[in-house]
Amino acid sequence: MSEGRVNQHQGNEALQPAHSTTSSRTFGKGVTLCPVCASTEHTSIRSVFDDRYGCPDMFSLVSCNVCGHLMTSPALVEEELGGLYSTYYPRKHVNTADLVASAFEVAGPWARLQRWWGGTNNQGQYTVSPGQVMLDVGCGSGLSLLEAQALGAQAYGIEADPNVRRIADELKLRVHIGSLHDRPFPDVSFDLIVLNQVIEHIPDPGKALEALKERLKPMGRLVLVFPNRSSLWQRLSGPKWINWHVPYHLHHFDAKGFRAFAQRHGYRVIRQKTITPNIWTILQLRALRQSPMPGVPSAMWEVKLATGVAPSVQTSPHASSPGRLIRKLVRQTAFSGLALFNRLVDMVGQGDSILVEFQIERSQ
Numbered sequence: 001m002s003e004g005r006v007n008q009h010q011g012n013e014a015l016q017p018a019h020s021t022t023s024s025r026t027f028g029k030g031v032t033l034c035p036v037c038a039s040t041e042h043t044s045i046r047s048v049f050d051d052r053y054g055c056p057d058m059f060s061l062v063s064c065n066v067c068g069h070l071m072t073s074p075a076l077v078e079e080e081l082g083g084l085y086s087t088y089y090p091r092k093h094v095n096t097a098d099l100v101a102s103a104f105e106v107a108g109p110w111a112r113l114q115r116w117w118g119g120t121n122n123q124g125q126y127t128v129s130p131g132q133v134m135l136d137v138g139c140g141s142g143l144s145l146l147e148a149q150a151l152g153a154q155a156y157g158i159e160a161d162p163n164v165r166r167i168a169d170e171l172k173l174r175v176h177i178g179s180l181h182d183r184p185f186p187d188v189s190f191d192l193i194v195l196n197q198v199i200e201h202i203p204d205p206g207k208a209l210e211a212l213k214e215r216l217k218p219m220g221r222l223v224l225v226f227p228n229r230s231s232l233w234q235r236l237s238g239p240k241w242i243n244w245h246v247p248y249h250l251h252h253f254d255a256k257g258f259r260a261f262a263q264r265h266g267y268r269v270i271r272q273k274t275i276t277p278n279i280w281t282i283l284q285l286r287a288l289r290q291s292p293m294p295g296v297p298s299a300m301w302e303v304k305l306a307t308g309v310a311p312s313v314q315t316s317p318h319a320s321s322p323g324r325l326i327r328k329l330v331r332q333t334a335f336s337g338l339a340l341f342n343r344l345v346d347m348v349g350q351g352d353s354i355l356v357e358f359q360i361e362r363s364q
């Protein structure tokens, strides 16, 4: 559909994307169609852009007029994703020895508690049981597969990024480079399928849910983790919420909306919770102080990707003088306070990411 059909209740020219015609943009040539209710009628909430990596196209955050689902508009089509990600989305430099060492820690005696305290348990592979067969769709570097193996499972992965081939071969991981719709590993059914922060990137998430149904064992579980657009941190941060992450995030779900969406595709919820990684909150607090510009990559996100850890939580190896020790103590106290706050926010279901476990509705 053309932008001209968008129902602009706001009626404010300033809210319109500066480059909203399909001819002047590089990315976003798809039809904005609600995946939840199939409506093409939506209302623009505000103009949005890539505030991390500098993709210059302008987009709109729009709300479906029928069901209220939030989307990035205009939509991206599958064929555009390769170009968008290879041009703007930075690749992490992966050291396979580090991956193996990191995965080894997953089964340690305090690992579960550490993940809970840090909010890093927002990953589906941590719900796997020994002996199960797991598929991670969008497995990235393959760390989740190594972790699942360390927890006693058999692990398979699907990843679009061809650079992952080398890592997978080196680590002897079963990874299909391509799409879920290629139907890889045709003879395998899965006890657990996980999508960690992936469903919001997929142009047609309904089609993905249908394809996943065919790959689960009858009592298998589908675990999806995605940003919670109704979180407390979103309400506190507004347009600067780091998980709008436009245009990479095409869909902006909340728990209730996603539940209804999954039920329409024949799934039932068996467990649901919110989890807020502390590192996200540190990055969020920094992002609130930034003034991003369209087309300009943010230095803040480059630093994060280069080190993997936000500088504010790094510890200096030479922290020996009284001044440094006091600063370190203050930082650690602040970090503990933030962790405690996030755990309380998660307890009341207002956290920044949602983890939902589904099974196929048995009447299907």
Ligand SMILES: [Zn+2]
Pocket: 034, 035, 036, 037, 038, 039, 064, 065, 066, 067, 068, 069
């Ligand atoms: Zn809708």
